[in-house]
Amino acid sequence: MEQNPVIQIEELSKVYTVNEREAGLVAAMRSLVKRKTRDVNAVDAISFSVGEGEIVGFLGPNGAGKTTTLKMLSGLLHPTGGSATVLGFRPWERNRDYLRRMTLVMGQRNQLVWDIPVIDTFELNRAVYRIPEEQYRPVVEELTELLELEPLLRKPTRNLSLGERMKCEIAAALLHRPSVLFLDEPTIGLDVTMQRRIRRFITDYNQRTGATVILTSHYMADVEALCKRVIVIHHGKLLYDGELTGLADRFAPFKTVEVKLQNGLDGRPLAQYGELMAHSEGRITLRIPKVDTAAVTGRLLADLDVADLTVQDPPIEDVIEHVFSQSPSPLDAPDPQKIQSE
Amino acid sequence: MYYFRLFATYVRVGILGELEYRANFWINIIQSALDLCVALGGIAVVFSHTDTLGGWRQEELLALIGVYFLIGGLIRTLIRPSMIQFMEDVRQGTLDFKLTKPADSQVLVSIQRIEIWRLVDVLISLPVLGIAFLRLGASLGPIESAVFAVTLLSGALIIYSFWLMLSTCAFWFVKVENIQVIFMSMWPAGRWPVNIYPTWLRAVLTFLVPVAFATTVPASAVSGRITGATLIGTVALAAAMLLVSRWFWRVGIRFYSGASA
CATH class of the missing domain: 3.40.50.300 (P-loop containing nucleotide triphosphate hydrolases)
Structure with a gap:
């Protein structure tokens, strides 16, 4: 290279x-x-x-x-x-x-x-x-x-x-x-x-x-x-x-969505949207599969009184942790990206 | 020349470092003086009963004690501290820093630590040897002096090679600090000529732990007691051990880096 x-x-x-x-x-x-x-x-x-x-x-x-x-x-x-x-x-x-x-x-x-x-x-x-x-x-x-x-x-x-x-x-x-x-x-x-x-x-x-x-x-x-x-x-x-x-991009098949709610949760379950990462005083953080991000954010905006919403890549620590916990499976599947970079 | 300068730097830094521990100086003086008194006292006791010990006269034994202190001082100043440090480096993995330096690893390891206060033994040995030489007088000619110097150097090299080989075992066994205890417990036997010991012990002191070559042999050179065969044998042994220990060191390094496995 x-x-x-x-x-x-x-x-x-x-x-x-x-x-x-x-x-x-x-x-x-x-x-x-x-x-x-x-x-x-x-x-x-x-x-x-x-x-x-x-x-x-x-x-x-x-x-x-x-x-x-x-x-x-x-x-x-x-x-x-x-x-x-x-x-x-x-x-x-x-x-x-x-x-x-x-x-x-x-x-x-x-x-x-x-x-x-x-x-x-x-x-x-x-x-x-x-x-x-x-x-x-x-x-x-x-x-x-x-x-x-x-x-x-x-x-x-x-x-x-x-x-x-x-x-x-x-x-x-x-x-x-x-x-x-x-x-x-x-x-x-x-x-x-x-x-x-x-x-x-x-x-x-x-x-x-x-x-x-x-x-x-x-x-x-x-x-x-x-x-x-x-x-x-x-x-x-x-x-x-x-x-x-x-x-x-390569290893984290999920995004982090942070939502700030106007009126709190009103007891509505969150599991239907994604994995709940953190929850405090009307501010919730969800981990959502990358492919579903658009759909889920749409539903979130429709269902809840959203004051603010941000979509982010997960912190690098989480990505690394994710890589190490699921490996060596990424190697088993042939990866086009790796072949490209070589 | 490079290694000589390197050694000089290590000596200088060793002196500077040890200046921090001034108490060590006094402890070493007291310790060495006591050792010397015991050694001289031993001679005095022996010669109050007899004129010769195993054929050795009083002044010859005095020369032996001088050699014993000289070589012993060298071991305690340079060889033992460096080798102990080396074994510690293997255990802790810090040997890696020596091996990534652009210098011969054996030399670096062998000169790495100098306990300068231990030179007191060497300093004490000089007047002892001086008095012995004076009393030997005429029997110590230029040839004897030269033979003495050669055997002394050979003896020192034999002892160094022996220590190096023992220490090199650390590559395989890691915990070999106790190996030096074996040597240091045999060493005081070198205060007396080895021919006064029973045969089995003499064999041990000559061939198993080569104390005899570093003490009895050089001391026997000052009065012309040494035979040609012993002289040649000692020089040959020194050369052989230097080569073998060098070879063994390289085998150890190869093992350490996984090249031989």
């Missing part, structure tokens, strides 16, 4: 062999000698490509295979099948020239050294990445300003709050000016203000450097603010790859 994709993945798969142990002492003893194993398809033949400078949201519930995919792309895991190239490199060969141009941030894990001041961890990374002094100074100054790190740099990591630590984590990961960023839940556990600040920073970095970003997050606000394009995976399979706005 792009002329020069930075990341290209074809039929990428990862099968884990996990040990299975039955409950109980005897079974535990038996497993010491012979272990039962089971194959788990963590990532199942997914294909996509990402163009230079894109920010792509990578969505899926816990255990969907997001982190496994990011680990393969950052060279930590060998795939069981398929191929991937990032910046022209095969990630798991761990070519130094590749590693120097990418970075991995994991919201749940720390790379900052616990006991030493943040600036000293930066110093270690400077040495590891062989960043020349004349390049290092301005980068640190810039990151310090953008992320407001000034008061934090001299503190040991262990004295920082979660949000402060995450800001420093991100700065430490960007000292070498990577052109590909893999951000695995960079805002996890942060308060709304801090989430917003980090989002703004990621947009900023992307615009200034033209870096390509793949981001996973459970916060839809992150995805909505950052990503025009999303890739949804579930049970290791690719469910959707396209515009964020198209997600609702």
Whole structure:
């Protein structure tokens, strides 16, 4: 789709062999000698490509295979099948020239050294990445300003709050000016203000450097603010790859209709119109199948004393939840839209 | 050159970091001084009853204690902290950050943590070795000095490789912190020449946990007690263990990334 994709993945798969142990002492003893194993398809033949400078949201519930995919792309895991190239490199060969141009941030894990001041961890990374002094100074100054790190740099990591630590984590990961960023839940556990600040920073970095970003997050606000394009995976399979706005069209076969009534309900049942989502003081929210929207709104207007009526796409959280609860059924039916986008 | 500079940065940051814990400095001084007193006291007791111990004279044993403290200091300063950190990294998944760095992972892991106060052991070892050398006097010529240096370096490399191999097991078993306890419990046996121990224990200290190569062998070099075969054997073993541990490390990394499965 792009002329020069930075990341290209074809039929990428990862099968884990996990040990299975039955409950109980005897079974535990038996497993010491012979272990039962089971194959788990963590990532199942997914294909996509990402163009230079894109920010792509990578969505899926816990255990969907997001982190496994990011680990393969950052060279930590060998795939069981398929191929991937990032910046022209095969990630798991761990070519130094590749590693120097990418970075991995994991919201749940720390790379900052616990006991030493943040600036000293930066110093270690400077040495590891062989960043020349004349390049290092301005980068640190810039990151310090953008992320407001000034008061934090001299503190040991262990004295920082979660949000402060995450800001420093991100700065430490960007000292070498990577052109590909893999951000695995960079805002996890942060308060709304801090989430917003980090989002703004990621947009900023992307615009200034033209870096390509793949981001996973459970916060839809992150995805909505950052990503025009999303890739949804579930049970290791690719469910959707396209515009964020198209997600609702594709997966949510319903609309949300909000009605404000002049005289309340007068005890009339609402079930005949659609699924009642919320109801408070003359304001009701209904979920209505997309195909019936026109008909039902017509009936609503005819039957009730409507003061106001709005028809909306459901919030993105609901769509995502809907996708994950009904899948993998969307895959079973051949989907013209998916074939088109490929 | 790159790795040398990297190491220097780690040392510098290690010093800065540890300056935060000044109490550690005093605790280490007291601990090391006590260790030294026990070691020297042991010699004094032994030599109040006899002139030689397993053929070793007093000044030779003094040199042995110097070597024991020197290598022990190295283990406690660099090898043990780095390897413990490595095992912790495997357990917590933070090893991923080391593997995504454009540098040799084995080197990064091996120099990652420096407990600078433990250098007290190394500092203590220097005057002990100095006194031993003075008292050995004429018997310590340039050849003996060179052999001593070579065996000391070999011993250090053998110990490092041994630790690395033990730690590498963390890739498969994850919880192997206790492995280092095995080594640290055997280590004090290196305070005495291994030939005073019964055969089975000598075999253990030589081949199972290579304490002998790091202590007895270099110390036996200062008085020319060492045989040519031992010298060659020690150097060969150091080279072999360095290569094998390197190979084993790579196998571990391949296993970790699922390439071997």
